[in-house]
Amino acid sequence: MILAVLDDSPAALDMLAYTQSLGQQVEAVTFGAADTDDLAKRGVRAVHRIAHDELADCAPAASGEALSQLIEHLRPEGVVGVCSDAVTEAMAHVAAITGLPLATNCVEVSTGDPWLLTRVRGGGMLLEEAELHASPALLTIAQGVSGDIGAGPVESCEVREFTPELTEAAATTQQARIVERASRGSGMTLATAPVIVSGGRGVGSADGYRALEELAERLGGVVGCSRVATNNGWRPHSDQVGLTGTKVAPELYLACGISGATQHWVGCMDSKVIMAVNTDPEAPLVRRATYAVIGDIHEVLPAVIDELKARSEG
Numbered sequence: 585m586i587l588a589v590l591d592d593s594p595a596a597l598d599m600l601a602y603t604q605s606l607g608q609q610v611e612a613v614t615f616g617a618a619d620t621d622d623l624a625k626r627g628v629r630a631v632h633r634i635a636h637d638e639l640a641d642c643a644p645a646a647s648g649e650a651l652s653q654l655i656e657h658l659r660p661e662g663v664v665g666v667c668s669d670a671v672t673e674a675m676a677h678v679a680a681i682t683g684l685p686l687a688t689n690c691v692e693v694s695t696g697d698p699w700l701l702t703r704v705r706g707g708g709m710l711l712e713e714a715e716l717h718a719s720p721a722l723l724t725i726a727q728g729v730s731g732d733i734g735a736g737p738v739e740s741c742e743v744r745e746f747t748p749e750l751t752e753a754a755a756t757t758q759q760a761r762i763v764e765r766a767s768r769g770s771g772m773t774l775a776t777a778p779v780i781v782s783g784g785r786g787v788g789s790a791d792g793y794r795a796l797e798e799l800a801e802r803l804g805g806v807v808g809c810s811r812v813a814t815n816n817g818w819r820p821h822s823d824q825v826g827l828t829g830t831k832v833a834p835e836l837y838l839a840c841g842i843s844g845a846t847q848h849w850v851g852c853m854d855s856k857v858i859m860a861v862n863t864d865p866e867a868p869l870v871r872r873a874t875y876a877v878i879g880d881i882h883e884v885l886p887a888v889i890d891e892l893k894a895r896s897e898g
């Protein structure tokens with residue numbers, strides 16, 4: 585049996601589907617409420633709900649200890665987590681507590697002795713083939729990796745409450761604490777938007793993003809940016825694409841005035857279509873893009889917006 589550790593992100597459901605495609609019985613683990621109807625539709629017969637007062641927001645050490653106890657109790661062959669910050673950190677605590685190796689960011693997995701893995705390293709620049717000699721195998725699945733659910737729906741998913749006995753140490757070593765909660769303006773995020781209109785130094789100022797916002801709205805997408813834009817205070821960090829921002833994979837990534845440094849490229853390279861608008865025909869992103877427009881974004885973007893307006897009115 586494999587335990588799939590979920591959080592409340594859509595990526596967790598992709599990870600669950602991928603884990604189910606490995607051909608073994610999969611049971612889910614959550615630290616909060618579980619949508620049992622949805623899990624039953626996805627063929628999951630049991631969800632272990634870890635509950636404890638100390639497991640409030642951002643309690644990675646306590647979550648890791650709780651998860652270790654559940655693993656000890658259930659003795660699964662593998663524990664697979666979604667590669668989110670919270671789950672990865674909890675899994676790292678599990679690895680430290682149990683002395684087992686943890687393989688993060690896997691894009692391909694086959695179970696066995698050893699488990700065979702392909703992992704993304706170096707911010708996406710390197711794929712590593714690895715053997716995992718451990719029982720249980722601890723790993724996380726990279727975001728964006730999904731699979732066909734092998735099992736059909738089941739009648740119901742049983743909730744099994746698990747109350748860990750947390751040591752005082754786990755309860756008190758909460759290095760992480762939430763200082764601010766920012767709500768998103770719309771339902772679409774960089775991670776889910778089909779279109780991203782992204783801007784870099786070439787946009788020139790915070791005001792310059794108005795054209796990108798208008799274009800994104802007309803195309804049904806959101807605005808992204810390079811690190812130069814966040815460093816300059818033109819955009820919030822939540823808009824940043826790249827190694828130290830969000831990794832994106834939209835249908836269309838429109839890169840406006842972005843050179844395409846490696847740290848940016850690793851964040852957008854999985855986009856289906858990349859179009860670069862840049863004055864420099866030799867910019868790395870222009871050379872790698874599916875399509876490129878060589879020109880000044882302050883002329884190109886208004887022209888595109890005018891054309892879209894004319895089409896929607898005509």
Ligand SMILES: Cc1cc2nc3c(=O)[nH]c(=O)nc-3n(C[C@H](O)[C@H](O)[C@H](O)COP(=O)(O)OP(=O)(O)OC[C@H]3O[C@@H](n4cnc5c(N)ncnc54)[C@H](O)[C@@H]3O)c2cc1C
Pocket residue numbers: 783784785786787809810811812813824825826827828829830840841842843844845846847848851861862863864867879880881882
């Ligand atoms: C550890 C580390 C992590 C990093 N993480 C990230 C990250 O997550 N994301 C990220 O983006 N960067 C990251 N960086 C920074 C990265 O190395 C680059 O410095 C950054 O991506 C460059 O941003 P840019 O393309 O906007 O600017 P530049 O490299 O300066 O490029 C600007 C581009 O705009 C073009 N241009 C200028 N004016 C116009 C115009 N009017 N019309 C059209 N084109 C124009 C220029 O020809 C040029 O190609 C990281 C760096 C380090 C060291």
